[in-house]
Amino acid sequence: MAFEKHITLETPVGEITFNVNGADYNKYINSTQPNNKVQPATNFLLNTVVEADAKKLKELVQQPGAALFLVGAIVEEYQPEFNFTVKKSKAEPSK
Template structure:
């Protein structure tokens, strides 16, 4: 699902074009010990050319990449309703 998403960040509209390939690459790069670099890369891969200068300024602020990527991913991912059901077989003892 390709999505054009605009985030209003510090009174600046930053536009992104997110697609499944970019999202999946971000998820695969994201590790417990590596969050900032994958977040920065995902944002720069998906931001529109017109919004790149403004995004670069924002990314110079500490923690901005992780905060912005959180908002972008939240807007991109689908809202799923997941319920865990009981197994049809009993666990063996």
């Protein structure tokens, strides 16, 4: 079962809601490169925004940095919190 989450952000242009699922999230993460962050973020936002809020989003992402700020907030809310601990391995006996 794919993990889907509806996320609403309060923005300067009003509330904007996104429907994020695992496929969209994975596609975004896989498309992000060290020298290409804004376009994948913008694509992710435009692909996941609810239709009723698309016009507000398109207006907002024209502002410098908005796409990265928005995608950061969405990814943080979407990802489940993991608490992993690395277990210390026993030293191997010398031969």
